[in-house]
Amino acid sequence: MDAYQSVGIRRRLKRFFRRDGRALIFAMDHGFEHGPTDFEPVWEHINPRIIIRKVVRAGIDGVMMLPGIVRMAGDEVKSDRGLMVKLTSKTNLRPKEEQLLQSQLGFVDDAIKLGADAIAATVYWGSPQEDVMMRQFAEIASYAHDLGFPVVQFAYPRGPYINEKYGRKEDYRVVMYGARAAAETGADMIKTYWTGSKETFAKVVDAAAGVPVLLSGGAKTENPLDFLNVVWEVIEAGGAGAVVGRNIFQRENPEPMIKALIRVIHRNEDPEEAAKAEGLI
Numbered sequence: 001m002d003a004y005q006s007v008g009i010r011r012r013l014k015r016f017f018r019r020d021g022r023a024l025i026f027a028m029d030h031g032f033e034h035g036p037t038d039f040e041p042v043w044e045h046i047n048p049r050i051i052i053r054k055v056v057r058a059g060i061d062g063v064m065m066l067p068g069i070v071r072m073a074g075d076e077v078k079s080d081r082g083l084m085v086k087l088t089s090k091t092n093l094r095p096k097e098e099q100l101l102q103s104q105l106g107f108v109d110d111a112i113k114l115g116a117d118a119i120a121a122t123v124y125w126g127s128p129q130e131d132v133m134m135r136q137f138a139e140i141a142s143y144a145h146d147l148g149f150p151v152v153q154f155a156y157p158r159g160p161y162i163n164e165k166y167g168r169k170e171d172y173r174v175v176m177y178g179a180r181a182a183a184e185t186g187a188d189m190i191k192t193y194w195t196g197s198k199e200t201f202a203k204v205v206d207a208a209a210g211v212p213v214l215l216s217g218g219a220k221t222e223n224p225l226d227f228l229n230v231v232w233e234v235i236e237a238g239g240a241g242a243v244v245g246r247n248i249f250q251r252e253n254p255e256p257m258i259k260a261l262i263r264v265i266h267r268n269e270d271p272e273e274a275a276k277a278e279g280l281i
């Protein structure tokens, strides 16, 4: 028989995924991590209650937030959706030499009190401060797993040696390395960068050895179809979905984009058809 914890981990992880094993998760940590200017394109979305209510209504599978935003607006996330609480971050105001470090800003016990279904933390693989983030992740994962909670790793390769050796942090060999490191450090779900093609992202998925890999959305694309095409390739590559912020909240009306993403992720619809069906193009 399974240990109690592993049953808890699996049950809670399922709250993010539909029966197809895929998920569309809304990311709402930008006010802290990027700064409130990210909300300037549609300023009313600076209010977490307003935007979270909209994304939940549109059919999002889960929401990721820092603890303070969960306190303000967590009750907008219906109990049939996944709630992911992220316990590490950094501000953009830090000195440049500290930008390659995510600090722990909350505790697993508090995330659980807030109703979390999963706990998230970032590791910048390749950072000079990789050691600090590895330890943070190990402590968070060990404690959360012990209580039956899944752990999500934002596995972001970033650091001077990466730039020197590979030129760009999105090189598939680097992203693949980060995903593998995430799997080997006990992540139950991985969020990472787009590598530029279906073929290379499939290698990232393989390297994660069965741990679901989700795309980290990235900057808003002017043409909604460009983003839907990327998500479609992620799915074709065996990816488990996407965690999306700006491509949702920087649109005046986020609903058609969410519905088109759901068509692509959950119904295997062609991105152009999905965009047309939702009136995006």
Ligand SMILES: O=C(COP(=O)(O)O)[C@@H](O)[C@H](O)[C@H](O)COP(=O)(O)O
Pocket (backbone or CB within 6 Å): 027, 028, 029, 030, 033, 034, 154, 216, 217, 218, 219, 243, 244, 245, 246, 247
């Ligand atoms: O991981 C984050 C930041 O990553 P970044 O340093 O911008 O590469 C988060 O702030 C977001 O949750 C993540 O980027 C997803 O949101 P979008 O990229 O889709 O806006």
